[in-house]
Amino acid sequence: MADTVDVNELGRSVDPKSLSDEQLIRTLTVALRDGDPADVDPSLFARLVKSASKSQLSTVMSSTVRRDVLEAIFGRMSEFYSSKGASGKRQVVHWHIKDGKDLDSFQTVLADGTCTVTHGTDEDYRTALTMPGTEFLKVVTNNASPVTLFMTRKLKVEGDVGFATALQKMFTIPSA
Numbered sequence: 001m002a003d004t005v006d007v008n009e010l011g012r013s014v015d016p017k018s019l020s021d022e023q024l025i026r027t028l029t030v031a032l033r034d035g036d037p038a039d040v041d042p043s044l045f046a047r048l049v050k051s052a053s054k055s056q057l058s059t060v061m062s063s064t065v066r067r068d069v070l071e072a073i074f075g076r077m078s079e080f081y082s083s084k085g086a087s088g089k090r091q092v093v094h095w096h097i098k099d100g101k102d103l104d105s106f107q108t109v110l111a112d113g114t115c116t117v118t119h120g121t122d123e124d125y126r127t128a129l130t131m132p133g134t135e136f137l138k139v140v141t142n143n144a145s146p147v148t149l150f151m152t153r154k155l156k157v158e159g160d161v162g163f164a165t166a167l168q169k170m171f172t173i174p175s176a
Helices: 007-013 021-034 042-051 054-061 066-080 133-140 146-151 161-170
Strands: 091-099 102-111 114-119 127-131 156-159
Touching: 021 054, 021 066, 054 066, 054 091, 054 133, 066 102, 066 114, 066 133, 091 133, 127 133, 127 161, 133 146, 146 161, 156 161
Parallel strands: 091 127
Antiparallel strands: 091 102, 102 114, 127 156
16 A cells, blocks of 8 residues: 555545554554645545444554544544534533543533634533543544443543533534
């Protein structure tokens, strides 16, 4: 596989299960580090996540491209925010993606019809979500139900659980 294949081409034409872990990581690295993450088609990325094995997703989330994947997702989260279903009050959500020793935390502030994302968590939250990276990838690509993940204890919620369930309606989540 050539180093120039981007994640959109991968999503359109290649079954990720036919790739080695190294090929998948190299492709994501090229697309996210050398390319513009905004050029990644969210529906094709969702298809990539849907088609990849749990082992591949786990390998990606434990590799050096983990941070780039998370930054690409959170960097575009405001594009998919719809204030539909949101109250007029300022709402803070903490996101904790935890795999073993790896922990990445982000904060989304939903206010005045906008979604602002920052690294780290410096404000009091209304709800905090903690989940493994593989489950996070599935949730943000509409390949897993947050309610099911919560019921199976793969997603932990602190604070307002009702608000956490409403979050899904506040984002237009691309599907495969």
